[in-house]
Each structure stands twice: as C-alpha cells, then as structure tokens.
Amino acid sequence: MHVIVDFTVVPVGAGISLSGYVAEVERVLAESGLTFELHANGTNVEGEWDAVMAAIRACHERLHALGVPRIHTDVKLGTRSDRPQRMADKVASVKRVLGA
Amino acid sequence: MHVIVDFTVVPVGAGISLSGYVAEVERVLAESGLTFELHANGTNVEGEWDAVMAAIRACHERLHALGVPRIHTDVKLGTRSDRPQRMADKVASVKRVLGA
Amino acid sequence: MHVIVDFTVVPVGAGISLSGYVAEVERVLAESGLTFELHANGTNVEGEWDAVMAAIRACHERLHALGVPRIHTDVKLGTRSDRPQRMADKVASVKRVLGA
C-alpha cells in the first residue's frame, strides 16, 4: 500500500532551536532512500507504508539517541485504492485547475 | 519504543456519514489487543510502536476493503526516553495540577 | 458556523513536563464558557468558529505570558452544512453502530 505523508517532528525538552533536529530528520530520510521534500512546516515523504513508518520511527530513535527526551510528531497520511497517485501529481493537479 | 497516539481516520469519497467507518476502526483496534479509547474527534491508542502502526495500517486496509476509495488520517505520536508514560497518566497529571 | 475541534498545545523550550501548561489551557477554556473535554492527547471543544479560535489564541497568549517561548499546536476542525452536529453525538453515533 503506497502512502503519501506529511510529518512534523517537534522535539520537547531539548531547547528552543529545532533546526538541528529537523536537519537530522532530513538525514534519516536521505538514508531511507524514500522520496521526500522539506517544506516550511514539515516534510513530505511517500513510499510503501511499512518503509515510510520505519523511517518515521528511525527519526524518533535518532533524536532520542541525540538526547531529546520527548518527541511529539504529527503525521498526515493519505492512501487510495481507486488509482495510483504520487506526491508530484497532487500539486500538479491543483495547478492545472488554477491554469497555472 | 512505547508510543501514545491519537488518530482520526477520514474516509473520502464514501459519502457523508462516517460513523459506520469509525465503528469499523474501533473493531480493528479491539482485534489488535491494544489499549484504546474513542473520543469525539478520534481515538487514543498506545503500545509498542510497530504494533500501533500495524493497527493503523489495518484500519486503512479494512476501510479500503469495504469500498472506501481514499483515506486521510491524522496521527499525533508521542514518545519519551526519559521515563515511561501511559495514556492514563497524562489526564491524571493535568487533573492533579487542577486540583480536580 | 459551528465547529467541533480537537487541539493539542505543545510548549517548546519550556522543559519536559507539560502538565502545568496543559492545566493552564484547561483554565483558559473554562474561562471561555465553551463546551470542552480533556482527553489523553488533547482537548475537544466546540462552539461558534470565532469563539473557538479566540479561545485557542488565548491559550497561546497565556502560555507565552507564562514564559513559554515557542508553541506548536495541532488543530483538527470539523464543520458541516448538511445538519447540526454536536460533540456528544459523534461518540454516540459510533457506539450505536457498535451496539454498545
């Protein structure tokens, strides 16, 4: 089952500057081999369900190993059974409607 | 790694009444053996990371099998490495502060 | 426009124990006069759109005033134009399907 995900990792109890931790999340995703893209409020990633979930788990494990005591993560998951869909299609579909 | 989760499954393209699908989600969770609790905007569940994620995946598979073509799910995940925490502790801690 | 909301306030850069801040969120909601209910991963609240949003804003303002430098909040919002719905109806509908 292919899944398209947006997720945001919020380290708690590890200070106020989070960019170092977000960079670490990007490194974990790069190691996963999945397709992903950072945006201003999270990261979009897609792939087989178990591979994507394993990558998010690896992000938690990595940040805890770096000393983050508590992590809150939001995940938005989308699956479809009617037809295949990729992340790139989603933005393209909206832009087509907008004539952009 | 123990995880405390809140998730909301939103079936898309399957009509406007969602309670039958939410009931199915509760059945899948009951079958999983995990600790869970329905609330007005989602379901709280806790357990080992992989078991919880497998249960959420099973919810998607079950609803797609029932004919839901598209599913949007929100998940809030919390993990801690400083000390064990259970769902029941979280509400109790807040109530203790409130003197309730 | 009536809205049914679940929200979770995550204070960042204010230490690891969050229950005092969550208790403060509950106090702000009590002052708002809105219907709300704490659960293990957030708080459900309902009312007129602007009143609910003002309450969430008041939570941010209160926590910043208490010294929290950074706040991440998740909100799930539901509105309907087909018929009125209240929070209490949502759980009851699912339980009816489950025969519980």
Place this chain on the structure above:
Amino acid sequence: MHVIVDFTVVPVGAGISLSGYVAEVERVLAESGLTFELHANGTNVEGEWDAVMAAIRACHERLHALGVPRIHTDVKLGTRSDRPQRMADKVASVKRVLGA
C-alpha cells in the same frame, strides 16, 4: 501575534477528486493577501493570527457554499515570543545546518 501555519482541507461527502476544492482554497488565500505556498499535502501560510484564522474560515465557507457538506481540516500552528520568525527562515535554517 504572528503565526506560521500549515493546513489541509479535506472535503467529505463531495466525491473523490479534491483538486478543484484545493484550487478554491488557493483562490481564497490569494484573495486574503497573505503569504502562502501550496505543497503536496497542504498549504503553508503566515501572518497575523486573526487574519490567518479568518482565511481558513473563509475556505470553509467557500467550500460549503460550493456544496461540500462536511469539511475536516488539519491545522498546525506555530507562534514564538522569543524572536520574530518567517516561513522562509525555517527552511533556510535547516538547509544551513545541512550545508545545502
């Protein structure tokens, strides 16, 4: 109070193709005058709290007016009291850490 937001509008009971509705959300945001950017799983927007919330409300009102009977929206909100931050800074900070 400046807020940086990611939000995803999920129309329910309005069929399976959502790109027309997402395009409408982009139009509402363009009319608002706020800074926003579509991504694969939502839209990032920033501005004064009340202006951003009014824009999200306008999205719900527009889609209901177009016949969508039920709308589920996820919002991630970030505020800071320690220093000003803009959306563009967030991605730039992470890229700086990554040396990209």
